[in-house]
Every structure is written in structure tokens, then in C-alpha cells.
Amino acid sequence: xxxxxxxxxxxxxxxxxxxxxxxxxxxxxxxxxxxxxxxxxxxxxxxxxxxxxxxxxxxxxxxxxxxxxxxxxxxxxxxxxxxxxxxxxxxxxxxxxxxxxxxxxxxxxxxxxxxxxxxxxxxxxxxxxxxxxxxxxxxxxxxxxxxxxxxxxxxxxxxxxxxxxxxxxxxxxxxxxxxxxxxxxxxxx
Numbered sequence: 001x002x003x004x005x006x007x008x009x010x011x012x013x014x015x016x017x018x019x020x021x022x023x024x025x026x027x028x029x030x031x032x033x034x035x036x037x038x039x040x041x042x043x044x045x046x047x048x049x050x051x052x053x054x055x056x057x058x059x060x061x062x063x064x065x066x067x068x069x070x071x072x073x074x075x076x077x078x079x080x081x082x083x084x085x086x087x088x089x090x091x092x093x094x095x096x097x098x099x100x101x102x103x104x105x106x107x108x109x110x111x112x113x114x115x116x117x118x119x120x121x122x123x124x125x126x127x128x129x130x131x132x133x134x135x136x137x138x139x140x141x142x143x144x145x146x147x148x149x150x151x152x153x154x155x156x157x158x159x160x161x162x163x164x165x166x167x168x169x170x171x172x173x174x175x176x177x178x179x180x181x182x183x184x185x186x187x188x189x
Contacts, residue, residue, distance in 0.1 A: 017107035021095075024110060028095040031113070035088035038117045042081040048179060049074035049126075055182055056130070059139030066133040073125030077171065084117025119164060120171035124155035127174045144181045148174065 024031070049071040056067035091109040094101040127148040134145025151174035158167040 017103040021103040021106040031092045038081045038085035042078040045078040070126045070129035073122040076122030080119040087112045120167040121159040123171040127152035
């Protein structure tokens with residue numbers, strides 16, 4: 001969030017940790033905002049995981065793995081967000097604290113800051129499990145099952161290609177679409 005435009009290889013900022021630290025220091029507030037947003041999203045994901053697990057557990061055979069795998073993928077993503085949130089805190093204090101911090105340390109923090117919160121690949125497990133349950137047993141509607149299958153494939157593709165950060169796009173779309181569909185289905189009498 002705070003460093004996206006700093007990766008211009010023409011400026012050399014990526015190759016010079018001192019310049020990188022100076023550039024990121026001007027954006028310490030954005031680092032803090034990412035920390036707060038990551039923590040809130042992680043908490044929301046855990047609640048979503050619990051609700052999805054409960055919904056699928058009532059639709060799937062007793063002792064089935066679909067509900068557990070679906071919840072586990074979401075929790076895995078929440079953990080990545082919490083770790084990303086934690087490194088955001090470290091980076092924020094490295095940039096704003098009273099003690100000077102070595103630019104190489106800040107460079108290492110930035111590398112992790114730019115990675116951890118964007119690892120949404122665990123949602124591929126969740127979307128795949130929902131697709132499987134929906135297509136095999138009708139535990140979700142057919143449209144949700146097909147949408148989940150598509151999102152699972154896109155999420156899996158982001159994990160085998162060097163574009164893991166973009167997993168946030170199909171991941172967020174899957175969460176919003178599935179959440180809305182299940183909420184609507186639950187609201188019907």
C-alpha cells in the first residue's frame with residue numbers, strides 16, 4: 001500500500017535501502033493504516049470462516065471434510081493477514097521510533113510488508129471445497145458452486161505463477177460473492 005510506486009527500477013530505490021527507507025518514512029501513516037486494515041479484515045475472515053463452516057456442516061454429511069477445509073483456507077488467509085499486520089507494526093516503529101534503525105533492516109521489513117498481507121492463496125482451498133460441496137451435494141447453490149470453482153482455479157493460478165499478490169482480487173471477489181449469496185439464501189424463509 002505505502003510502497004507500491006517505489007518499485008520503479010529506473011529510480012534505483014529498490015537497490016538502495018537508504019533511499020528506500022527515506023521514501024517509505026514519508027508514508028509511515030499508510031503503513032499504520034495497512035496494519036489496522038489487516039487486523040480488521042483478519043477478524044472478519046475468522047467470523048466468515050465460522051459461519052461458512054456452520055452452513056456447510058449442516059448441508060454436508062456428518063464428519064465430512066468440506067466444511068473444515070473451507071474454514072481452514074479462510075483461517076489460513078487470516079493468519080497471513082495477521083502476520084502482515086505484525087510486520088506493518090514493526091515497519092511503522094522502525095520508521096517513526098526515537099531510535100534510528102539501520103536502512104537494511106527497514107529494507108527487509110519492506111520486503112515482508114509488501115508480501116505477507118497479500119498472500120490470499122489459502123482461499124483457493126476454501127473456494128475449492130465450496131465448489132466441491134456444491135457440485136456434489138448441493139450444499140450451496142449451483143451458481144455459487146460454479147463461481148467458487150472458477151475463483152478456486154484463479155486463486156490456484158496465482159499461487160503457481162509468480163503473481164501471488166494478485167490473489168487478493170479473486171479472493172475478495174469470492175468472499176463478497178459467496179458471502180452475499182449465502183446471506184441471501186439464509187434470509188429466505
